Amino acid sequence: MKELSEEQFQRYARHLILDEVGEEGQDKLLSAKVLCVGAGGLGSPVAVYLAAAGIGTIGIIDDDIVDLSNLQRQIIHATSKIGAPKVDSARETLSQINPTINVRTYKQRLTAANIQEIIREYDLIVDGSDNFETRYLINDAAYLNGKIVVSGALLRFEGQLTTFRSGLKSKRDEPCYRCLFPNAPSANSSNRCEDVGILGSVAGVIGTLQATEVLKEIIGLGETMSGKLLIFDAMNMQFRKIRFKRRLDCVLCGDASSIKDIT
Ligand code: ZN
DSSP, X not given: OOOOOHHHHHHTHHHHTSTXXXXXXXXXXXXXXXXXXXXXXXXXHHHHHHHHHTOSEEEEEOOOBOOGGGTTTOTTOOGGGTTSBXXXXXXXXXXXXXXXXXXXXXXXXXXXXXXXXXXXXXXXXXXXXXXXXXXXXXXXXXXXXXXXXXXXXXXXXXXXXXXXXTTSGGGTTSOOHHHHOSSOOOTTSOOOHXXXXXXXXXXXXXXXXXXXXXXXXXXXXXXXXXXXXXXXXXXXXXXXXXXXXXXXXXTTTSTTOOOSOOO
């Protein structure tokens, strides 16, 4: 374990005072490498909280530029950044919050062609993407490369959160994203924010919960969200938790899976 500097003692004082975190937990955060897929509604609060918490290396991948219509919920970006690449805007905000961490940016779309090379560098992936194609891509690559995924999703006044860690050899009996959603909805039933709308702060609720689960997974705190889907309903201010299991017939992690390398 590395000795914390005087600056780090002050910066992370409210973590260090928690017996369950302490210097050992903070050291785990400082050594951790987390990739945020998307610097949008979910990625904004996730990256801000992870940077503030002292995650040593944060990767951000997004090929988009900041648009005026993003600012209603994507709190990492400012009006002055309209027209700038989201990854550049995000990096600047994070460096203001915590200049002592590493931020790596990828101004590109995550695809089957680049995902292996990118996620290899990280321990944990935060899925803040807005489409099923990317979610399956992340799930499959994480499973095959031994990475944990903390997944969030948004829809109008609702949000969802779960964690997948069946990529870890010791967690092979836990479910993956394809166990939860074996089939993607048809192309015309789009659930993207830009098509159906989203109450801005709902993105903040789910993104902040994702950041919390990332910190818990890295430090090894409390109960995992693996095998559990949290559904947040802002209209009725209700949280429901549904349990789900690995599907024996899952095309990725099931007993008869023939998929060896689909990325
Ligand atoms: Zn599965």
